[in-house]
Amino acid sequence: MGTFVLKKLTFSKKQLVPLLLVPKGKDLQFQVDLVKEGKLRTVIDSKYPLTKAADAWAKSIDGHATGKIVLSFKCAQ
Structure with missing residues (x-):
């Protein structure tokens, strides 16, 4: 149900996954690892x-x- 609502609100077929983190060292490292992967x-x-x-x-x-x-x-377009 939640995915259906998100798709209707954003008019998108892309998967939206909310990511909420409290700025602690281990949480920031988790986020950095996700970017690296x-x-x-x-x-x-x-x-x-x-x-x-x-x-x-x-x-x-x-x-x-x-x-x-x-x-x-400065912006390169």
């Missing part, structure tokens, strides 16, 4: 220079992003 990754939808923050905000509000939107001082 390729089991945990961050999906970046797009990158914007800070001068285009309004465009990034508009994309975020429109709900068309399929991952994180990154703002940076």
Whole structure:
């Protein structure tokens, strides 16, 4: 039931698994190990220079992003 609800809320077929950790040494190591094993990754939808923050905000509000939107001082697109 929970997976069905998550898929309906996100309009996605991707599997979403909530990961809640208390910032302790062993928890952070667990997270690092997941990244090293390729089991945990961050999906970046797009990158914007800070001068285009309004465009990034508009994309975020429109709900068309399929991952994180990154703002940076220097941005290679």
